[in-house]
Amino acid sequence: MLNGRRVLLIIGGGIAAYKSLELIRALQKRGASVVPVMTRAASEFVTPLSASALSGHKVYQDLFDLTDEAEMGHIELSRSADLIIVAPATGDLMAKMALGMASDLATTLLLATDTPVMIAPAMNVRMWEHAATQRNLETLRRDGIYVCGPDEGDMACGEFGFGRMSEPDSIADAAADILLNGPLKGKHIIVTSGPTHEPIDPVRYIANRSSGSQGTAIANALSALGARVSFITGPASAEMPEGCDIIRVETAREMLDAVQVALPCDAAVFAAAVADWRMKDATDRKIKKNAAGDIPVLNFAENPDILATVSQMKKNRPRLIVGFAAETDDVLENATAKRERKQCDWIVANDVSPETGIMGGTENDVTLITENGLIDWPRMSKNAVAQKLAKQMADELK
Ligand code: C5P
Numbered sequence: 001m002l003n004g005r006r007v008l009l010i011i012g013g014g015i016a017a018y019k020s021l022e023l024i025r026a027l028q029k030r031g032a033s034v035v036p037v038m039t040r041a042a043s044e045f046v047t048p049l050s051a052s053a054l055s056g057h058k059v060y061q062d063l064f065d066l067t068d069e070a071e072m073g074h075i076e077l078s079r080s081a082d083l084i085i086v087a088p089a090t091g092d093l094m095a096k097m098a099l100g101m102a103s104d105l106a107t108t109l110l111l112a113t114d115t116p117v118m119i120a121p122a123m124n125v126r127m128w129e130h131a132a133t134q135r136n137l138e139t140l141r142r143d144g145i146y147v148c149g150p151d152e153g154d155m156a157c158g159e160f161g162f163g164r165m166s167e168p169d170s171i172a173d174a175a176a177d178i179l180l181n182g183p184l185k186g187k188h189i190i191v192t193s194g195p196t197h198e199p200i201d202p203v204r205y206i207a208n209r210s211s212g213s214q215g216t217a218i219a220n221a222l223s224a225l226g227a228r229v230s231f232i233t234g235p236a237s238a239e240m241p242e243g244c245d246i247i248r249v250e251t252a253r254e255m256l257d258a259v260q261v262a263l264p265c266d267a268a269v270f271a272a273a274v275a276d277w278r279m280k281d282a283t284d285r286k287i288k289k290n291a292a293g294d295i296p297v298l299n300f301a302e303n304p305d306i307l308a309t310v311s312q313m314k315k316n317r318p319r320l321i322v323g324f325a326a327e328t329d330d331v332l333e334n335a336t337a338k339r340e341r342k343q344c345d346w347i348v349a350n351d352v353s354p355e356t357g358i359m360g361g362t363e364n365d366v367t368l369i370t371e372n373g374l375i376d377w378p379r380m381s382k383n384a385v386a387q388k389l390a391k392q393m394a395d396e397l398k
Contacts, residue, residue: 001030001031001176001180002027002030002031002032002175002176002179002180003031003032003242003243004031004220004223004241004242004243004244005031005032005033005082005083005179005224005242005243006032006033006034006035006080006081006082006083006224007027007032007033007034007035007081007082007083007084007085007175008034008035008037008077008078008080008081008083008084008085008109009023009024009027009034009035009036009037009055009084009085009087010037010038010039010084010085010086010087010093010106010109010110011036011037011038011039011042011046011051011087011088012039012041012042012086012087012088012089012090012092012093012106012122013039013040013041013042013043013044013045013090013092014041014042014045014088014090014122014123014165015045015122015156016087016088016122016156016164016165017042017045017046017088018045018046019087019088019165019167019168020036020046020051020087020088020168021046021050021051021054022168023085023087023168023171023172024036024051024054024055025054025168026168026169026171026172027172027175028055029172030172030176032175032179033055033056033057034055034057035055035057035058035060035077035080035081036048036051036052036055036057036059036060037059037060037061037077037105037106037109038051038059038060038061038106039061039093039104039105039106040061040104041090043061048061060077060105061105062105063104063105063108074105074108074109074112075112076381076383076384077109078108078109078110078112078113078115079112079113079114079115079383079384079387080383081115082115082116082179082224083115083116083117083118083175083178083179084109084110084113084115084116084117084118085117085118085119085120085171085175086106086110086117086118086119086120087119087120087122087165087171088120088121088122088123088165089119089120089121089122090121090122090123091121091123091127091128091130091133091136093106093107093119094119094121094133094136094137094140095132095133095136097110097119097136097140097145098135098136098139098140098143114387116144116146116178117145117146118145118146118147118148118171118174118175118178119140119145119146119147119148120148120149120150120165120166120171121137121147121149121150121163121165122149122150122163122164122165123150123163124155124157124159124163125155125159125160125161125162125163126159127163128150128161128162128163129161129162146174146178148166148170148171148174149164149165149166149170149171150162150163150164150165150166151164151165151166151167152164179224179226180226181226182224182225182226182227182394183225183226183394183395183398184222184225184226184227184390184393184394184397185226185227186226187226187227187228187266187267187397188227188228188229188230188264188265188266189222189227189228189229189230189265189266189267189268189269189393190229190230190232190259190262190263190265190267190268190269190318191215191218191219191222191229191230191231191232191241191244191268191269191271192215192232192233192255192259192268192269192270192271192272192274192306193210193212193214193215193216193218193219193231193232193233193234193236193238193271193272194210194211194212194215194233194234194235194236194238194272194273195207195208195209195210195212195234195235195236195272195273195274195275196208196234196249196250196251196252196254196255196272196273196274196275196303197234197235197250197251197275198251198252198275198277198278198279198282198303199250199251199278199279199282200279200282200283200287200298201282201283201284201285201286201287202284202285202286203286204287206275206277206278206279207235207275208273208274208275209273209359209360210234210236210272210273210359211236211237211238211359211360212233212234212236212237212238213236213238213360213362213382214271214324214364214382214385214386215231215233215236215238215269215271215272216231216236216238216239216240216241217382217383217385217386218269218271218386218389218390219231219241219244220241220242220244220383220386221383221386221387221389221390222269222390222393223241223242223243223244224387224390225390225391225394228245229241229243229244229245230244230245230247230262230265231244231245231246231247232247232249232255232258232259232262232272233246233247233248233249233272234248234249234250234255234272234273234274235248235250245262247262251275251278251303252274252275252278252303252304252306253278253303253304255272255274255306256304256306256309259306259310263310263316263318264316264318265318266318266319266320266397267318267319267320267321267322267393267397268310268318268320268321268322269322269389269393270306270307270310270321270322270323270324270344271324272306273326274303274305274306275303276302276303277300277301277302277303278300278301278303279298279299279300279301280299280300280301281299305342307321307323307342307344308341308342308343308344311323311342311343311344311345312342312343319397320345320346320393320396320397321344321345321346322344322345322346322347322348322389322393323338323339323342323344323346323347323348324347324348324349324350325338325339325347325348325349325350326350326352326359327349327350327351327352328351328352328353331349331350331351331367332349332367332369332374334349335347335349335367335369336369336374339369345370345371346368346369346370347368347369348366348367348368348369348385348389349366349367349368349369350364350365350366350367351365362381362382363379363380363381363382364379364380364381364382364385365377365378365379365380366385368389368392
């Protein structure tokens with residue numbers, strides 16, 4: 001039920017850390033993938049090797065690990081998950097979180113993130129009942145942090161009372177509740193992605209350049225907020241999003257048909273790079289070279305404009321329609337005109353000139369154009385653009 005959901009599990013330094021290894025399993029059993037982060041103290045209780053072997057992921061430990069910064073900075077790591085779980089959340093970690101400290105990798109991630117955070121406290125009963133811990137708990141709750149447990153029972157230190165970390169299955173169930181009740185719960189969203197291929201003959205085609213990676217990131221971000229996503233994709237090289245209905249098509253006309261079948265929806269994001277033209281008369285036999293060296297003449301016909309067609313529908317028009325404008329010249333003027341011409345609600349405009357490295361790359365530099373004007377977003381990863389867009393859409397669809 002959590003297929004495709006990503007959890008960043010911060011393991012704190014307490015005796016309950018051994019249960020966090022079971023928590024990795026419990027989350028995986030529900031379909032989530034888990035990336036572990038361990039504090040220095042945590043590695044006194046369980047080994048990074050165990051966490052890595054169980055999760056199937058590298059364990060992140062040190063803020064100053066330069067290789068990680070090159071691969072994925074701490075800001076990116078903090079936002080790469082749909083939920084961050086801190087388990088065990090020790091008294092020390094809770095105090096640092098409440099104060100907003102960023103003194104190691106775990107606390108820096110927690111300060112930098114904008115994804116939901118859940119803590120599973122675990123400590124001695126006196127520490128739990130201490131006025132300072134209760135004050136910190138209050139602060140964390142007010143900051144919107146979810147809290148699971150602690151439970152009452154015998155403790156490793158020989159005392160009895162509240163302070164035992166909740167059982168891994170209860171923590172995983174609480175995580176599922178948060179993940180499945182996002183702000184887009186109950187909303188159906190169509191996302192188009194990738195290029196289209198328009199056949200010339202059975203072996204050749206014309207196409208647009210598109211990896212589909214921005215579309216995949218958007219589908220993942222929308223489904224992480226609880227939306228049901230119909231992902232309609234041309235032949236893309238990017239990975240498919242997880243937890244979405246995937247509908248594969250080849251041509252623009254097939255893409256339009258698939259969109260019409262998937263309707264109605266609450267919102268649609270048309271991120272596909274649809275070919276504007278197809279062959280007027282595609283042949284079902286391979287075009288051969290002839291002895292005279294004649295060069296074939298290709299006659300084009302116009303493809304349907306999916307974004308414009310859906311935006312101008314009189315019945316069943318989605319409440320919010322987002323188009324993309326990939327331009328190389330006069331980006332904002334062209335994109336603004338495109339929004340009006342096609343009659344979509346928002347346009348995400350970006351400059352895809354080769355020198356930007358955006359096409360096929362991992363980053364994007366976009367401007368969101370709405371009826372209220374232009375909002376320039378700083379250059380960020382395609383995942384971050386997707387998450388920002390998904391949040392903005394969730395606000396709009398409230
Ligand atoms: O006109 P242009 O191709 O630049 O417009 C880009 C936007 O329109 C994108 O959102 C794209 O997915 C959509 N589009 C479409 N059908 C087409 C052409 C573009 O949906 N035939």
